[in-house]
Amino acid sequence: MTMKWRGWALTTGVLAISAMAQAAPPTAAMLSNGCAGCHGTNGGSAGPSMPSLAGQSKEAIVDAMTKFKSGARPASVMGRLAKGYSDAEIAAMGEFFSKQKFHATNQSLDPAKVARGASLQEANCSRCHIDDGKEGKDDTPVMASQWLTYLQMQMADYLTGHRKMPEKMKEKVDPMSKEDLDALLHFYASVK
Amino acid sequence: MTLERRNFLKLLGAGAGVATAGLAGCATQQRGPASASTRKVVVIGGGYGGTIAAKYIRMMDPSIEVTLIERNDHFVSCPFSNLYLGGLMKDLSPLTIKYDKLAANHGIKVVQAEVTGIDAAGHSVTTSKGVFKYDRLVVSPGIEFRTDEIKGYDMASTPEIMPHAWKAGPQTILLRKQLEALKPGDNVVISIPLAPFRCPPGPYERASMIAMYLKQHKPGSKVIILDANPDIVSKKGLFMKGWQKHYDGLIDYRPAKKVTEVDTRNMAVLIEGVEEVRGAVINLIPPQKAGHIAHVAGLVGDDKKWCPVNPMTFESTLHKDIHVIGDSSIAGAMPKSGYSANSEGKVCASSIVALMNGKEITEMSGINTCYSYLSAKEAVSVTGVYRVNKEKNVIEAVPGSVGVSPDLSEVEAIYAESWLKNILTEMST
Numbered sequence: 111m112t113m114k115w116r117g118w119a120l121t122t123g124v125l126a127i128s129a130m131a132q133a134a135p136p137t138a139a140m141l142s143n144g145c146a147g148c149h150g151t152n153g154g155s156a157g158p159s160m161p162s163l164a165g166q167s168k169e170a171i172v173d174a175m176t177k178f179k180s181g182a183r184p185a186s187v188m189g190r191l192a193k194g195y196s197d198a199e200i201a202a203m204g205e206f207f208s209k210q211k212f213h214a215t216n217q218s219l220d221p222a223k224v225a226r227g228a229s230l231q232e233a234n235c236s237r238c239h240i241d242d243g244k245e246g247k248d249d250t251p252v253m254a255s256q257w258l259t260y261l262q263m264q265m266a267d268y269l270t271g272h273r274k275m276p277e278k279m280k281e282k283v284d285p286m287s288k289e290d291l292d293a294l295l296h297f298y299a300s301v302k
Numbered sequence: 303m304t305l306e307r308r309n310f311l312k313l314l315g316a317g318a319g320v321a322t323a324g325l326a327g328c329a330t331q332q333r334g335p336a337s338a339s340t341r342k343v344v345v346i347g348g349g350y351g352g353t354i355a356a357k358y359i360r361m362m363d364p365s366i367e368v369t370l371i372e373r374n375d376h377f378v379s380c381p382f383s384n385l386y387l388g389g390l391m392k393d394l395s396p397l398t399i400k401y402d403k404l405a406a407n408h409g410i411k412v413v414q415a416e417v418t419g420i421d422a423a424g425h426s427v428t429t430s431k432g433v434f435k436y437d438r439l440v441v442s443p444g445i446e447f448r449t450d451e452i453k454g455y456d457m458a459s460t461p462e463i464m465p466h467a468w469k470a471g472p473q474t475i476l477l478r479k480q481l482e483a484l485k486p487g488d489n490v491v492i493s494i495p496l497a498p499f500r501c502p503p504g505p506y507e508r509a510s511m512i513a514m515y516l517k518q519h520k521p522g523s524k525v526i527i528l529d530a531n532p533d534i535v536s537k538k539g540l541f542m543k544g545w546q547k548h549y550d551g552l553i554d555y556r557p558a559k560k561v562t563e564v565d566t567r568n569m570a571v572l573i574e575g576v577e578e579v580r581g582a583v584i585n586l587i588p589p590q591k592a593g594h595i596a597h598v599a600g601l602v603g604d605d606k607k608w609c610p611v612n613p614m615t616f617e618s619t620l621h622k623d624i625h626v627i628g629d630s631s632i633a634g635a636m637p638k639s640g641y642s643a644n645s646e647g648k649v650c651a652s653s654i655v656a657l658m659n660g661k662e663i664t665e666m667s668g669i670n671t672c673y674s675y676l677s678a679k680e681a682v683s684v685t686g687v688y689r690v691n692k693e694k695n696v697i698e699a700v701p702g703s704v705g706v707s708p709d710l711s712e713v714e715a716i717y718a719e720s721w722l723k724n725i726l727t728e729m730s731t
């Protein structure tokens with residue numbers, strides 16, 4: 111039976127023709143797989159300065175990419191790469207990564223800082239960073255299990271004014287000490 | 303297509319889930335071109351392109367059997383090997399991957415063997431460990447050197463004296479040892495071939511890393527770059543800036559100096575057969591072409607150097623059912639980089655899975671992101687997003703996506719480290 115199929119395929123030339131003529135527009139997977147060289151397979155990052163995209167909220171990814179594209183968010187390579195995609199493609203990529211399995215990282219973190227961060231988060235951040243940062247709300251990103259180095263680099267960008275803080279976040283962050291902020295980041299990095 | 307491979311017992315032996323899929327296929331007859339459980343893809347080369355093609359085919363369609371054939375039991379990454387030459391790494395272990403996890407996680411059969419021939423008509427490859435049949439073949443063998451263009455170059459002995467270190471491993475270690483043994487005040491020569499070659503910014507990153515090492519450890523020594531090209535091929539402004547900032551007077555850049563002859567006894571190279579340049583260490587990077595096996599298999603085009611492919615699927619335009627990716631392929635505007643090879647591996651996997659299932663293929667979308675170090679703490683990047691221009695049938699960069707860093711950057715050096723971590727993890731797990 112299989113021999114027959116093979117013959118069928120060869121005589122109709124189905125293998126050869128399909129390569130040239132009809133190609134569907136790039137699927138979300140085709141677009142997103144290219145990102146995995148830096149962000150890890152399916153967006154689960156193994157590199158501490160590179161954020162995981164797996165399980166990230168679609169809105170947060172679209173927001174980040176749109177701002178990279180316009181230059182509103184500071185970037186190195188992302189400012190250029192984002193210009194390679196249409197808004198619809200960016201939405202498709204956001205959707206693709208949001209559907210991937212959450213990527214839990216194993217990082218060695220100072221437990222005292224994690225504990226201090228936990229109580230700070232509860233009192234200050236939990237209204238937007240819901241469920242210990244495990245869930246994204248609108249364009250608030252999932253923070254749980256993100257690499258500490260990446261979180262620290264982003265916070266540094268916020269504090270130097272390179273990256274613009276949302277108003278509600280600024281109200282909470284401004285009065286906090288560097289130590290408190292670092293404890294908070296330790297907490298988010300620790301959440302599994 | 304041997305009947306033996308279509309053996310029903312084998313089909314059942316392939317595992318319950320797969321066997322069911324195969325039988326379901328039988329029931330619905332005319333649908334697909336081949337029975338699901340016995341379709342075979344062979345991948346040649348366990349480097350930046352091959353590992354990824356193998357993995358993504360299995361991720362996209364686990365009913366396709368994938369065999370990855372690689373001559374070595376490990377792979378050493380060229381990316382970051384210049385940092386080792388500069389003394390920033392004590393050995394090559396951070397650049398070395400094995401295949402066991404990749405094989406186990408994705409059910410890829412990894413065979414350590416040398417591929418010696420490809421029978422395109424018979425759909426089989428010959429190796430040092432026997433013959434392997436395929437329905438589709440992926441060829442990602444990297445590069446070979448056009449040593450015949452350099453008079454006096456002996457394939458076996460010359461690289462032992464004037465290492466290329468353009469395939470990472472023993473060659474890289476040899477060059478490092480030569481640098482360590484250099485007498486302060488003596489010079490290092492780097493000879494760069496005409497483009498296109500593997501990793502356009504690579505030689506200039508290497509010059510930076512070697513200059514950094516000389517500056518610290520070999521007072522009075524400098525790097526002489528003999529570039530066959532009329533100018534710095536990639537990231538020119540940034541390299542010039544970095545060299546001026548860190549290695550002023552330590553890098554003697556000489557454009558349009560094509561090495562055509564070697565004299566290993568006198569540690570000299572000759573430019574266009576006349577001008578002689580001597581060095582205590584000579585890093586001679588010969589001009590390049592597609593991997594040897596691509597030539598043996600008749601996959602190389604009219605230029606006798608590289609392999610022409612359908613830009614959408616990376617299927618060879620010369621042999622049906624054979625796909626060529628990575629450095630060996632002519633991928634239009636995509637540079638010969640590890641990141642390109644990674645991206646091409648995924649594009650190729652997607653096409654192969656579609657074609658083997660009689661489905662419509664998806665238009666390709668590729669990426670390149672490539673970092674170069676200028677000093678221990680600063681790096682620069684080049685990027686691009688790539689699509690096929692359907693009118694011209696060639697891969698082009700999406701406008702705006704191609705560009706280099708505005709300046710030397712410490713942050714980019716931090717990102718670069720994670721680039722390496724992620725891309726090697728992709729290849730090895």
Ligand SMILES: Cc1cc2nc3c(=O)[nH]c(=O)nc-3n(C[C@H](O)[C@H](O)[C@H](O)COP(=O)(O)OP(=O)(O)OC[C@H]3O[C@@H](n4cnc5c(N)ncnc54)[C@H](O)[C@@H]3O)c2cc1C
Nearest residue numbers: 347349350351373380381417443444501628629639640641
């Ligand atoms: C110094 C240097 C620095 C670089 N830096 C970067 C960088 O920072 N970023 C970047 O993106 N790229 C970089 N590159 C480029 C990158 O290394 C290549 O583009 C990439 O390796 C190409 O992938 P490939 O799959 O085509 O070949 P390779 O990765 O070389 O893989 C080919 C594999 O095929 C195997 N093989 C070949 N023939 C046979 C056979 N007949 N039988 C069995 N096995 C076989 C080989 O053993 C090898 O493992 C650099 C290159 C150099 C030299």
